Amino acid sequence: MSDHATDRTAQPGPRVLLYSDDRTVREQVRLAVGPRLGAHEPEIAWTEVATPSAVVAAADGKAWDLLVLDGEADKAGGMGLCRQLKNEVYECPPVLVLTARAEDAWLASWSLADAVVSRPLDAFELQKAVSSLLS
Template sequence: MTTGPRVLLYSDDRSVRDQVRLAVGPRLRAGAPDVVWTEAATAAAVVDAAHARRFDLLVLDGEADKAGGMGLCRQLKNEVYDCPPVLVLTARPDDAWLASWSLADAVVSRPLDALVVQRAVADTLAQPAV
């Protein structure tokens, strides 16, 4: 049995994590293996997981309290050897410049549109490794 993409999803807000998982769905396309989700509600849990396990994609909430996903993205891109691609969720489209500073590979702004989130996850996972 083939293992699906491993995605680490970070937000301190459970409803945001639920929105992302529901938008992506159980798999990226018909007949594909199920996405394997790991959820984290704290920045410390994200850092620990990113250092300890291999993920195909990190989805980080840029609006998380205490430690936002953009700063966390920049930290992980600088600390984790062969860091996987990162998709950052921003408050508004105008925050895209800040997401580029964070070294994010992709950005989705709020309000979260299910089709946009699903497409961004699928497209980011499909990008060849650099």
């Protein structure tokens, strides 16, 4: 292995906050994106939360490279949370919103989301969206 590859994997990976009240959705996202963005890249540091209050507290208290919010979560969906965070968090990181259908993209644009991926989750599309937001 070259020194360059060793140096890259020694660097901390991107920090991603993943919100969904459904653990299977969180698992699907992590599996679709994979452990890293590419070969010889550092591992993604995932932090999973399941409640709206945990999202707000985490987004306000730590530096994140990306927020992934489930737009279909019960009680407080990711679209409403996205709009709140974009308006309240200074230098809010990029936000990817997961929607139920492609037709919901207009609502995600209202939420000020930086990117939208609709269900059913396509691993290639999701990985591409995450990668572009982290670049």
